[in-house]
Amino acid sequence: MAEQQPWHWDEQTWRGHVARVRAGRSLHPASWPGGARVAVALSFDSDHETIHLRGGETSPGRLAQGEYGSRVGAPRVLRLLDRFGIPASFFMPAVSALLHPGEVRDYVAAGHEVAMHGWIHESNALLDPADERELALRAADTLEKLAGTRPVGIRTPAWDFSDHTLAITRELGLLYDSSLMADDEPYELLADGEPTGVVEIPVEWIRDDVPYLLLEHGGMLRACPPPRDVAGIWRDEFDAALEEGGLFQLTMHPHVIGHRSRMAVLRELLEHIDAQQGVWYATHAQVAQYVLEQAS
Numbered sequence: 359m360a361e362q363q364p365w366h367w368d369e370q371t372w373r374g375h376v377a378r379v380r381a382g383r384s385l386h387p388a389s390w391p392g393g394a395r396v397a398v399a400l401s402f403d404s405d406h407e408t409i410h411l412r413g414g415e416t417s418p419g420r421l422a423q424g425e426y427g428s429r430v431g432a433p434r435v436l437r438l439l440d441r442f443g444i445p446a447s448f449f450m451p452a453v454s455a456l457l458h459p460g461e462v463r464d465y466v467a468a469g470h471e472v473a474m475h476g477w478i479h480e481s482n483a484l485l486d487p488a489d490e491r492e493l494a495l496r497a498a499d500t501l502e503k504l505a506g507t508r509p510v511g512i513r514t515p516a517w518d519f520s521d522h523t524l525a526i527t528r529e530l531g532l533l534y535d536s537s538l539m540a541d542d543e544p545y546e547l548l549a550d551g552e553p554t555g556v557v558e559i560p561v562e563w564i565r566d567d568v569p570y571l572l573l574e575h576g577g578m579l580r581a582c583p584p585p586r587d588v589a590g591i592w593r594d595e596f597d598a599a600l601e602e603g604g605l606f607q608l609t610m611h612p613h614v615i616g617h618r619s620r621m622a623v624l625r626e627l628l629e630h631i632d633a634q635q636g637v638w639y640a641t642h643a644q645v646a647q648y649v650l651e652q653a654s
């Protein structure tokens with residue numbers, strides 16, 4: 359039978375779609391550790407070559423752009439984080455981790471979190487449920503072997519969330535997901551109306567380097583805003599989080615932010631944040647753990 363068009367859906371059907379994965383209770387805590395006024399959770403999706411590989415693009419020219427992320431971008435990011443003494447979360451497709459095991463060790467040695475980001479940056483919505491589950495399990499095992507500890511969080515590749523993703527996340531016993539956008543503050547995920555105990559650390563394209571700073575997108579070259587304008591947007595996001603006693607979460611990519619003119623954006627932002635009093639820098643796992651403890 360052909361799929362029914364959305365305008366023919368009955369109420370139960372459209373309510374069912376909306377209810378499948380939903381925001382539950384807010385996990386915005388009354389205060390942050392040590393009386394901090396704001397939590398800052400920086401993340402880097404170390405996709406590298408998998409952005410091209412997952413689409414079957416194998417040309418050395420394309421892959422070299424990803425290789426830059428590992429050779430140049432990631433070390434540069436690590437040096438800057440080290441300068442400010444900031445812990446961060448690195449979400450890494452398993453294939454990227456297998457291509458760059460030394461990079462995984464560098465993240466761990468510097469005290470950063472390594473978390474899940476698919477097998478080869480596959481799109482979950484295109485997979486059948488068995489494939490999605492098998493790839494997720496394999497990715498968790500692979501990261502555990504390379505990082506020395508089992509990952510506790512996931513960011514789905516391209517934030518692509520299928521009808522089965524949350525069930526797989528729960529089966530893996532993960533503490534948190536960081537792929538959805540229903541709030542600025544952490545919240546608990548509901549599955550068909552039921553609390554899951556899984557913390558959502560929400561993301562947004564507004565707080566992502568790709569839409570602003572990636573010149574080549576979908577095989578096309580496009581104009582980007584001057585990088586330093588982006589620092590202004592992110593500074594406004596941080597300032598409002600500070601005012602609200604909330605969370606400032608940011609998503610970047612070593613192959614995007616790691617370029618010289620783009621690192622200036624991150625450096626400028628960190629200088630602004632670091633000049634404030636009462637900032638708690640934490641990994642996504644630390645934020646998830648803390649807000650869950652506070653709520654229980």
Ligand SMILES: [Zn+2]
Nearest residue numbers: 403405515516
């Ligand atoms: Zn990614």
